[in-house]
Amino acid sequence: KAGVTQTPRYLIKTRGQQVTLSCSPISGHRSVSWYQQTPGQGLQFLFEYFSETQRNKGNFPGRFSGRQFSNSRSEMNVSTLELGDSALYLCASSPRWTQVGSYEQYFGPGTRLTVT
Amino acid sequence: QKEVEQNSGPLSVPEGAIASLNCTYSDRGSQSFFWYRQYSGKSPELIMFIYSNGDKEDGRFTAQLNKASQYVSLLIRDSQPSDSATYLCAVLSSNTGKLIFGQGTTLQVKP
Numbered sequence: 025k026a027g028v029t030q031t032p033r034y035l036i037k038t039r040g041q042q043v044t045l046s047c048s049p050i051s052g053h054r055s056v057s058w059y060q061q062t063p064g065q066g067l068q069f070l071f072e073y074f075s076e077t078q079r080n081k082g083n084f085p086g087r088f089s090g091r092q093f094s095n096s097r098s099e100m101n102v103s104t105l106e107l108g109d110s111a112l113y114l115c116a117s118s119p120r121w122t123q124v125g126s127y128e129q130y131f132g133p134g135t136r137l138t139v140t
Numbered sequence: 141q142k143e144v145e146q147n148s149g150p151l152s153v154p155e156g157a158i159a160s161l162n163c164t165y166s167d168r169g170s171q172s173f174f175w176y177r178q179y180s181g182k183s184p185e186l187i188m189f190i191y192s193n194g195d196k197e198d199g200r201f202t203a204q205l206n207k208a209s210q211y212v213s214l215l216i217r218d219s220q221p222s223d224s225a226t227y228l229c230a231v232l233s234s235n236t237g238k239l240i241f242g243q244g245t246t247l248q249v250k251p
Contacts, residue, residue, distance in 0.1 A: 057239070067184070067228065067241040080238055114183055127172050127232050129239060131183040 026051065028117050028132030036138045042103040045135045049096050049117030055079075056098040057129060058090060061112040073098055102137075110139045141166055144231050146242035154250055159216040161245050163229030166210070172232035173205055173212045178244065179225045188214060219249045 029048045037043050049056050057080075058070040069082040073092035090100040096117075102109055113136075116129035145164045153159045161175075172191050176184035190196045190203040190212065202215040212231075216223055226244040233240050 066243045069238050069240075072238075080236065082238070112183075127239070128174070128186060128189055130186060131176075134183045 028115060028130055030113075030115050030132040030135050032135060033133065034136045034138075036140065037105050038140055039105055039107060041105050042101060043105060043137065044099055044101045045113055045115075045137075047098045047100075047115030047117075047132060049098070049115075050119075050130060053117035053119050053130075054096050055118040055120060056092055056096065057116045057118070058098070058100050059114045059116065060084075061114055061134075062110075067114070070100065105139045107139050110137060112136050142242075143167060143233070143240045144229055144242040146227075146229050146245045148243055149246040150248050151245055152248045152250060153219050155219060155221060157219050157249075159219045159223065159247055159249070161214040161216075161227050161229075161247065162211060163213065163231075163242055164211045165229075165231045165240075167231065167233050167235060167240075168207075168210060169234030170231045171234060173203070174230040174232075174239070175201075175203060175212075175214045176228040176230060176241075177223075177225045178228060184228055216247075219247075221249045221251050223247060224249050 031046045055074045057072040061067045072080040076092045087103045092098045112134045114134045115132045118129045175188040177187050178184045188203040190205045196203045200217045204213045226246050228244045229242040
């Protein structure tokens with residue numbers, strides 16, 4: 025099976041711009057989660073989608089948003105970029121929703137976002 | 141108190157030794173526990189998951205879970221230099237349904 029794919033892999037933006045990142049989960053996986061990883065804060069949960077519905081949300085400002093399509097592909101959007109948004113953004117797919125039994129997440133390669 | 145705590149390390153072991161990585165968690169109701177390996181510049185890779193008290197073995201890796209003491213550990217036998225990476229412990233919160241990650245322990249295996 026093909027793994028989780030994320031596009032683009034690298035991105036450079038300037039403050040105030042917006043950005044959209046894309047994630048395609050493993051075939052058959054219906055849950056997609058997004059994380060931000062920085063050296064200082066580690067891996068922080070952004071949100072999770074299952075069947076096109078946001079099932080869980082982390083403690084990030086409203087500038088961070090996401091959505092999921094009927095084919096389980098997901099996008100996340102960050103508006104009005106700030107310098108502190110520079111990070112590795114990781115997408116993870118799972119066959120199940122978090123509240124249902126076991127839960128294994130498989131990560132994509134990530135998108136490295138640099139805000140200047 | 142952090143929800144998931146790990147010693148940041150680095151933990152340095154000689155090649156061929158057993159590396160022991162530990163993780164404690166605060167949510168007593170948690171049922172699912174995961175270990176990820178992350179090489180520098182790469183994304184986390186799931187290497188073990190454990191749901192029941194006791195040990196779970198997979199090749200050179202053994203995950204140990206003690207719910208009463210609220211800790212989970214990862215043992216790596218016959219450590220190899222290629223095992224040098226950051227190991228992330230993750231716990232599925234019973235309260236929020238979110239996967240909570242520790243800060244990770246850096247393991248260095250010296251030839």
